Amino acid sequence: xxxxxxxxxxxxxxxxxxxxxxxxxxxxxxxxxxxxxxxxxxxxxxxxxxxxxxxxxxxxxxxxxxxxxxxxxxxxxxxxxxxxxxxxxxxxxxxxxxxxxxxxxxxxxxxxxxxxxxxxxxxxxxxxxxxxxxxxxxxxxxxxxxxxxxxxxxxxxxxxxxxxxxxxxxxxxxxxxxxxxxxxxxxxxxxxxxxxxxxxxxxxxxxxxxxxxxxxxxxxxxxxxxxxxxxxxxxxxxxxxxxxxxxxxxxxxxxxxxxxxxxxxxxxxxxxxxxxxx
Amino acid sequence: xxxxxxxxxxxxxxxxxxxxxxxxxxxxxxxxxxxxxxxxxxxxxxxxxxxxxxxxxxxxxxxxxxxxxxxxxxxxxxxxxxxxxxxxxxxxxxxxxxxxxxxxxxxxxxxxxxxxxxxxxxxxxxxxxxxxxxxxxxxxxxxxxxxxxxxxxxxxxxxxxxxxxxxxxxxxxxxxxxxxxxxxxxxxxxxxxxxxxxxxxxxxxxxxxxxxxxxxxxxxxxxxxxxxxxxxxxxxxxxxxxxxxxxxxxxxxxxxxxxxxxxxxxxxxxxxxxxxxxxxxxxxxxxxxxxxxxxxxxxxxxxxxxxxxxxxxxxxxxxxxxxxxxxxxxxxxxxxxxxxxxxxxxxxxxxxxxxxxxxxxxxxxxxxxxxxxxxxxxxxxxxxxxxxxxxxxxxxxxxxxxxxxxxxxxxxxxxxxxxxxxxxxxxxx
Numbered sequence: 001x002x003x004x005x006x007x008x009x010x011x012x013x014x015x016x017x018x019x020x021x022x023x024x025x026x027x028x029x030x031x032x033x034x035x036x037x038x039x040x041x042x043x044x045x046x047x048x049x050x051x052x053x054x055x056x057x058x059x060x061x062x063x064x065x066x067x068x069x070x071x072x073x074x075x076x077x078x079x080x081x082x083x084x085x086x087x088x089x090x091x092x093x094x095x096x097x098x099x100x101x102x103x104x105x106x107x108x109x110x111x112x113x114x115x116x117x118x119x120x121x122x123x124x125x126x127x128x129x130x131x132x133x134x135x136x137x138x139x140x141x142x143x144x145x146x147x148x149x150x151x152x153x154x155x156x157x158x159x160x161x162x163x164x165x166x167x168x169x170x171x172x173x174x175x176x177x178x179x180x181x182x183x184x185x186x187x188x189x190x191x192x193x194x195x196x197x198x199x200x201x202x203x204x205x206x207x208x209x210x211x212x213x214x215x216x217x218x219x220x221x222x223x224x225x226x227x228x229x230x231x232x233x234x235x236x237x238x239x240x241x242x243x244x245x246x247x248x249x250x251x252x253x254x255x256x257x258x259x260x261x262x263x264x265x266x267x268x269x270x271x272x273x274x275x276x277x278x
Numbered sequence: 279x280x281x282x283x284x285x286x287x288x289x290x291x292x293x294x295x296x297x298x299x300x301x302x303x304x305x306x307x308x309x310x311x312x313x314x315x316x317x318x319x320x321x322x323x324x325x326x327x328x329x330x331x332x333x334x335x336x337x338x339x340x341x342x343x344x345x346x347x348x349x350x351x352x353x354x355x356x357x358x359x360x361x362x363x364x365x366x367x368x369x370x371x372x373x374x375x376x377x378x379x380x381x382x383x384x385x386x387x388x389x390x391x392x393x394x395x396x397x398x399x400x401x402x403x404x405x406x407x408x409x410x411x412x413x414x415x416x417x418x419x420x421x422x423x424x425x426x427x428x429x430x431x432x433x434x435x436x437x438x439x440x441x442x443x444x445x446x447x448x449x450x451x452x453x454x455x456x457x458x459x460x461x462x463x464x465x466x467x468x469x470x471x472x473x474x475x476x477x478x479x480x481x482x483x484x485x486x487x488x489x490x491x492x493x494x495x496x497x498x499x500x501x502x503x504x505x506x507x508x509x510x511x512x513x514x515x516x517x518x519x520x521x522x523x524x525x526x527x528x529x530x531x532x533x534x535x536x537x538x539x540x541x542x543x544x545x546x547x548x549x550x551x552x553x554x555x556x557x558x559x560x561x562x563x564x565x566x567x568x569x570x571x572x573x574x575x576x577x578x579x580x581x582x583x584x585x586x587x588x589x590x591x592x593x594x595x596x597x598x599x600x601x602x603x604x605x606x607x608x609x610x611x612x613x614x615x616x617x618x619x620x621x622x623x624x625x626x627x628x629x630x631x632x633x634x635x636x637x638x639x640x641x642x643x644x645x646x647x648x649x650x651x652x653x654x655x656x657x658x659x660x661x662x663x664x665x666x667x668x669x670x671x672x673x674x675x676x677x678x679x680x681x682x683x684x685x686x687x688x689x690x691x692x693x694x695x696x697x698x699x700x701x702x703x704x705x706x707x
């Protein structure tokens with residue numbers, strides 16, 4: 001067979017064997033069987049920080065992606081809708097890392113985890129104005145919310161709330177917001193940009209009715225948890241931390257924050273909070 | 279000879295039963311059965327329609343549609359899962375337009391379906407209760423049409439409780455997936471994309487599991503056609519079939535015609551449902567049907583319709599794809615959809631028991647060697663959660679439709695089976 005013919009034959013064969021969009025009737029083998037999961041990372045969908053529905057996939061995703069790209073580190077981030085699935089891949093499939101916040105890891109997983117905060121945002125309590133026209137009376141101490149009903153995410157540590165005489169109900173974040181609006185909850189705790197994102201999506205004409213309580217309730221550290229059981233876990237974590245530092249000193253970190261949060265945000269506040277211990 | 283059905287506002291051409299080989303006296307037995315159930319306060323009211331040879335021979339409405347509102351022939355019902363055959367029809371229209379094949383992987387159109395995993399329980403005593411394994415092959419459109427995709431309904435934890443199902447459903451809950459019986463405040467695409475990333479209950483094609491598959495099909499219609507699902511169905515199915523009272527969201531002018539839903543203990547206690555009905559993972563919101571607009575367009579549950587409209591849809595199938603000179607589907611596509619050999623040995627055992635197979639949108643009676651009460655091999659039918667059911671018998675050219683709005687669902691199987699038995703035994707030619 002001439003070389004040209006051989007090449008044509010090989011091209012046709014490879015097209016037949018590896019066409020991802022084959023539409024002919026017949027058995028198919030899923031590509032997942034051949035994907036090497038060596039450097040898989042899993043992130044929980046949490047708009048606007050991690051959002052598979054936007055081009056940049058959210059602020060946190062973009063920050064992490066920038067570090068990986070600038071340091072030429074290998075990794076694939078898979079955004080999932082379930083925290084339990086994210087944790088499954090970390091603990092059972094030895095994923096390189098997981099990305100998000102409030103991981104609530106068990107003792108075994110905590111031992112093999114190395115958390116690097118990438119973004120630390122302020123959290124606030126919010127109430128629905130028609131339910132409490134005079135406000136909640138929040139003064140920075142949980143005892144001021146005694147008798148109220150608080151909406152928490154499943155797995156959150158709520159012992160302080162219970163100790164303060166606050167009733168706790170659990171749901172997903174979107175359900176929490178809806179229950180707040182329906183008067184089934186008195187307070188929820190979220191970063192302001194998360195709440196604004198949700199209110200714009202579900203109650204765009206009621207944005208002024210979801211009232212932020214000062215002072216802030218605390219902070220939410222978001223970032224990446226490297227798996228030290230993974231062959232590359234420790235090495236990649238070290239490389240990532242160095243890359244993140246470079247991203248900040250180069251000003252690129254600040255640029256990305258401005259792009260997502262607007263020019264008016266106080267970037268130094270974010271950078272300062274990132275230096276805290278979490 | 280045509281008569282005008284004049285006890286209601288709806289103008290329907292109705293023939294004397296005898297002209298189409300049905301006995302009027304025998305059809306009256308259906309009225310007696312239903313009226314008896316109404317008198318016993320098992321159901322509030324119902325509309326029942328029997329047609330043969332393309333003519334409506336029996337249309338009976340009795341009882342209440344709502345408090346102080348009598349049931350009418352044109353009362354509008356939540357047909358819930360009777361939406362599914364409409365959704366399957368939408369998919370087969372795209373198939374006939376050369377835009378997709380049933381054998382296509384869903385991932386070809388919705389990339390989130392790539393690299394799916396199947397949940398497999400580990401032996402007792404293992405360090406971790408389950409593993410997520412790669413699918414042996416991609417989920418296809420055919421799997422969705424036949425409910426063999428490995429996707430579940432959350433409510434199935436109540437029907438068939440088992441540890442594996444519970445584990446899969448726990449991921450559904452964690453990801454905010456709902457069955458779509460309450461109208462979620464999001465688009466169908468948003469829900470389907472999340473669902474695609476969650477583990478399957480079984481390898482594609484290996485188990486028959488009644489599921490959210492039809493909701494995925496609804497979104498697939500949007501992706502492939504480039505139209506919103508409701509608009510596609512409206513322009514390609516409802517308009518050509520003159521199903522003028524079928525909607526995803528009810529127009530304000532028709533609100534008064536929408537039946538209430540009733541809660542029945544099947545022992546004489548009947549009350550109008552005023553709020554959501556929650557039973558474990560089963561969440562029903564009959565009052566969501568009063569919403570005039572919304573985002574979620576469930577391919578498995580959203581349509582509101584009347585007995586007459588659904589008759590027109592069913593008669594189109596009986597006519598092998600056309601009605602009143604308008605062809606919706608080809609004869610060969612109807613044959614494909616109503617074939618009994620799509621799922622191999624897997625039986626469609628939710629509405630019926632063994633001996634029923636699932637085609638591309640309906641359950642189909644395969645034989646008489648199992649526990650069947652009436653009808654013939656080839657009868658195809660499906661039902662809806664608030665007690666609605668349709669049955670089409672191609673051999674005898676009959677369509678039987680029963681529409682009520684009564685919860686819970688499980689108590690009605692006997693009544694439905696008796697109605698189809700009575701409509702079948704009204705055949706006298």
